[in-house]
Amino acid sequence: MRAILVDDEGLALRDLERQLTKIGGMEIVGTFSWAREALEQITRLKPDxxxxxxxxxxxxxxxxxxxLQIIDATIDIVFVTAYEEYAIKAFDHAALDYVLKPIHSERLSRTVRRLQQHKPHLAKQTIKPVIATVRCFSRLQIEYGKSEPFSWRTVRSQELFAYMVYKRNQPVRKDILLELFWPDTDYKKAFTQLYTTIYQIRKSLEMAELNIRLTNSGTDYYLDLGNNHYDINDWEESRRELPELKPETAHLHLQWLEAYTGDYLSEHDYIWAENERQRLRDIWYNHALAVSLVWKEAGYRKEALQVYDLMERKLPFLEEIYFLVMQCHAEAGNLFLVNKKYEQLCMMLQEEFGIPPSLPVQQWIADLNK
Incomplete structure (x- = not known):
């Protein structure tokens, strides 16, 4: 059943969309802050x-x-309002139902069932939306059950979508988007480009039949991922489900570390993404240190070295990781491997930065080789 939502309060509009999506049985084909805009789109969107x-x-x-009754008398109307006094007038306008704010899920579910009973043939035709996964490790990808890659109309629409995913479930002011994406463009032209880019994103999502909503509530935009997955969020959530870090559970924590397949949007040159990239990298690195320490203190040097190797592959230019490996080999009494790792550190620092190891590391290796 195809539905249009109209409410000038952005938060109320998003809450209604979220609840209807959760209940199911509705394909939300449009959300509008102004009734005039909705009326202009009725013929094109053909809502039920x-x-x-x-x-x-x-x-x-x-x-x-x-x-609406003049345009198409077969369209059902459900009024959603905070005012009880409009009820009689509402039913005078052939309303199928009248729902009071704040909306309760149970009450809204009854409305959906009533709509389905009123038009059972449409209820049976409702298509279950595709469950997609938005991936931002390394680069932006949308997996949506098809072999061909998700298609973006422009590079700018791809980046703007990535930014809205970053700001998901919170309003983003239009003036902030203008300043971020079109800082040197005439204000009027920038607005035109913003609207065009938003339209391109919506069309791409629509073509892929994804239940991801990018709504406009006057001064801002809002991205609702619905029941779709977001790899960054899933990765952070799964950390909270890990058991307490102990030598016997550390392998589960290592699996979580290995699920970090690349820095956040590292293949894209998005300046705004750097803070999030660093935040996630710090979370990963600090947890990797904790896992390696647990194994090291328990005497599992082989396992600790396995974590150090993973850390070095993820962060190949960090002196601290080389030094941790050197210390681990030194505690095992293997001076040959200590010096070999030190040589690798010297070579890396010289090739990448043209500098020698830090003075504390130089002093440490000198004292060890006395």
């Missing part, structure tokens, strides 16, 4: 039901309902 707020500027929900 319109969820209407009543108290809205310019054109009220009651006035919009009158025009």
């Amino acid at each position: 039901v319109v969820f209407l707020d009543i108290d809205m500027p310019e054109i009220s929900g009651l006035e919009a309902a009158e025009q």
